[in-house]
Amino acid sequence: MIQGERVRLRAVEREDLPRFVAWFNDPEVRRGLTSHLPMSQADEEKWYEGQLRQPPAERALAIDVLDGEQWVHAGSCGFLGINWKDRRGEVGISIGDKRYWGKGYGTEVMRLLLQHGFETLNLNRIYLRVFAYNEGAIKVYRRVGFQEEGRLREDHYFEGRYWDTLIMGILRRDWQAAREGEG
Ligand SMILES: CC(C)(COP(=O)(O)OP(=O)(O)OC[C@H]1O[C@@H](n2cnc3c(N)ncnc32)[C@H](O)[C@@H]1OP(=O)(O)O)[C@@H](O)C(=O)NCCC(=O)NCCS
Numbered sequence: 686m687i688q689g690e691r692v693r694l695r696a697v698e699r700e701d702l703p704r705f706v707a708w709f710n711d712p713e714v715r716r717g718l719t720s721h722l723p724m725s726q727a728d729e730e731k732w733y734e735g736q737l738r739q740p741p742a743e744r745a746l747a748i749d750v751l752d753g754e755q756w757v758h759a760g761s762c763g764f765l766g767i768n769w770k771d772r773r774g775e776v777g778i779s780i781g782d783k784r785y786w787g788k789g790y791g792t793e794v795m796r797l798l799l800q801h802g803f804e805t806l807n808l809n810r811i812y813l814r815v816f817a818y819n820e821g822a823i824k825v826y827r828r829v830g831f832q833e834e835g836r837l838r839e840d841h842y843f844e845g846r847y848w849d850t851l852i853m854g855i856l857r858r859d860w861q862a863a864r865e866g867e868g
Contacts, residue, residue, distance in 0.1 A: 690751075692794050692797065694749075694762065694798075697745050701758055706726050707781070708782065711783070716843075717816060743765070745762070746762055747760075748794055761781070764776055764806070771809075775811075778794055791821075795829045799829060803861075810856050811855050812834070815853060817836070817849040823851065831855045833852070836850070
């Protein structure tokens with residue numbers, strides 16, 4: 686368990702899968718993700734079996750959010766791939782339960798993932814890809830210290846037109862400097 690104040694990150698369990706199926710079939714959730722076709726419980730089970738074969742540090746994590754007194758499963762996140770020689774990792778996040786959008790949970794999840802990546806996994810660079818129209822996500826990433834590092838022009842086709850994909854990254858030294866500034 687990676688414990689924050691209002692969010693915690695834990696291993697995905699088989700019982701979580703039906704919720705993922707519902708969320709990833711929701712066009713509003715899928716809008717920010719690369720998946721673009723309807724998916725079934727069987728597809729999700731196949732994904733889960735694949736996850737169990739991944740190195741542990743690269744498995745998806747379930748996001749639980751604190752709603753009143755209750756921890757509620759609301760999404761997933763994690764390192765999609767890690768290059769141990771260069772000490773860099775790509776992160777991803779999806780809060781599938783839309784009741785929990787816009788309440789600061791995504792920001793706290795990204796802060797926890799950065800802390801996990803830099804302080805536990807000992808990475809030097811953490812980066813992500815985000816579609817240029819995903820303004821809410823970009824706001825979160827900037828707020829926690831990611832900088833725009835590049836723009837893949839017309840990389841993504843969505844709703845009848847091409848959109849750019851942004852590459853955003855944060856270095857360990859930027860993250861440390863920001864934390865020292867806060868303290
Ligand atoms: C992106 C995501 C993780 C953000 O999580 P969240 O819990 O809503 O994030 P937060 O509440 O911490 O912050 C979101 C901010 O963006 C703002 N926002 C949301 N939609 C916006 C939009 N269309 N334009 C501008 N700002 C927007 C919110 O008001 C909020 O800002 P505020 O805190 O200043 O009010 C979540 O919406 C999500 O999982 N979406 C579906 C999957 C996805 O797109 N994942 C990202 C793939 S790169």
